Amino acid sequence: MHTQTAPAVAAQGLRKKFQESHALCGVDLQVSPGEVLGLLGPNGAGKTTLVKILTTLLKPDSGQVFANGWNVTAEPEKVRFTIGVAGQYSTVDGTLTGFENLYLIAKLRGVGRRTARRTADDLLSRFRLSAVAGRPASTYSGGMRRRLDLAAALVGSPPVVVLDEPTTGLDLESRLDTWDAVGELVAGGTTVLLTTQYLEEADRLADRITVIDRGRVVAEGTSDELKAAAGNRLVACVAEDHQLDAAARAAAQATGTAPTVDRRTRRVEAVAADGPAALGRALTALQDAGVEVLEIGLSRSTLNDVFLGLTSRARQTAA
Ligand SMILES: Nc1ncnc2c1ncn2[C@@H]1O[C@H](COP(=O)(O)OP(=O)(O)O)[C@@H](O)[C@H]1O
Numbered sequence: 001m002h003t004q005t006a007p008a009v010a011a012q013g014l015r016k017k018f019q020e021s022h023a024l025c026g027v028d029l030q031v032s033p034g035e036v037l038g039l040l041g042p043n044g045a046g047k048t049t050l051v052k053i054l055t056t057l058l059k060p061d062s063g064q065v066f067a068n069g070w071n072v073t074a075e076p077e078k079v080r081f082t083i084g085v086a087g088q089y090s091t092v093d094g095t096l097t098g099f100e101n102l103y104l105i106a107k108l109r110g111v112g113r114r115t116a117r118r119t120a121d122d123l124l125s126r127f128r129l130s131a132v133a134g135r136p137a138s139t140y141s142g143g144m145r146r147r148l149d150l151a152a153a154l155v156g157s158p159p160v161v162v163l164d165e166p167t168t169g170l171d172l173e174s175r176l177d178t179w180d181a182v183g184e185l186v187a188g189g190t191t192v193l194l195t196t197q198y199l200e201e202a203d204r205l206a207d208r209i210t211v212i213d214r215g216r217v218v219a220e221g222t223s224d225e226l227k228a229a230a231g232n233r234l235v236a237c238v239a240e241d242h243q244l245d246a247a248a249r250a251a252a253q254a255t256g257t258a259p260t261v262d263r264r265t266r267r268v269e270a271v272a273a274d275g276p277a278a279l280g281r282a283l284t285a286l287q288d289a290g291v292e293v294l295e296i297g298l299s300r301s302t303l304n305d306v307f308l309g310l311t312s313r314a315r316q317t318a319a
Pocket residue numbers: 018019021022023041042043044045046047048049050
């Protein structure tokens with residue numbers, strides 16, 4: 001059944017196994033209308049499998065997925081008109097021009113020639129491809145090609161757009177370009193599900209982040225929530241190499257967590273759940289141990305810390 005109040009995308013208990021490999025082990029996920037959800041996970045986490053199920057290319061072994069209220073497995077043809085998708089690998093035809101690619105997709109979506117032409121022209125201009133519209137897509141730079149992919153996903157103005165690793169393999173400039181293009185999409189009110197291996201990308205583009213690893217959701221929340229849940233980082237830099245072990249003991253005592261020691265930079269770092277109080281205890285402990293501190297501070301966890309913490313924990317529990 002189709003309802004207006006339904007989340008734009010909802011997956012419940014999705015499981016998918018390939019031979020002996022469990023790609024998805026019961027994934028729940030929701031994307032609200034107008035929201036950008038970042039599905040963040042390392043290579044092999046199950047991102048593309050989820051995208052393929054959502055876009056009707058693959059059937060789950062069990063679980064359900066809805067797009068704009070349509071049950072994806074029961075009504076795939078409805079879903080195909082609801083979701084635009086740009087895959088991890090380019091889907092545009094390199095032998096056709098940018099214009100021809102978009103024009104053909106529009107025609108396939110069942111619109112007349114004039115509307116198809118206008119759609120193609122509008123999208124080419126929106127993605128700054130008008131100047132190269134008449135060139136075969138195979139002559140495009142990586143960034144231009146990715147923009148054409150994004151444009152192709154937008155033909156027919158689908159309310160939900162799925163982008164599978166939109167910037168993987170791009171150079172920095174093309175990545176920034178693609179980020180701008182995604183930003184425009186979002187400004188237009190489109191709901192976006194974006195998969196990525198890059199923390200910076202999720203941090204920058206996503207309203208909410210679902211972290212997935214080995215087919216399981218290991219965390220979700222806003223970037224701020226994830227960082228807060230990961231605690232603060234206490235970092236101390238000591239004057240002398242021989243003081244490092246004493247400093248590490250002091251940091252462990254102050255935070256109750258196991259510090260990491262970088263001997264080259266003479267830095268000790270530990271996760272501190274109660275940041276400021278732990279900093280106070282660390283200062284006292286370091287002083288008591290007679291350690292000469294050059295620098296000490298407290299910082300918020302980065303998304304990088306969050307991600308490494310989560311994925312290594314998942315690895316340990318799986319082992
Ligand atoms: N067609 C397939 N046949 C066998 N194994 C697959 C297939 N597709 C994916 N897998 C496996 O499922 C897991 C998840 O893959 P994938 O969804 O592509 O991850 P991601 O997109 O996050 O890198 C991986 O271990 C991968 O090797």
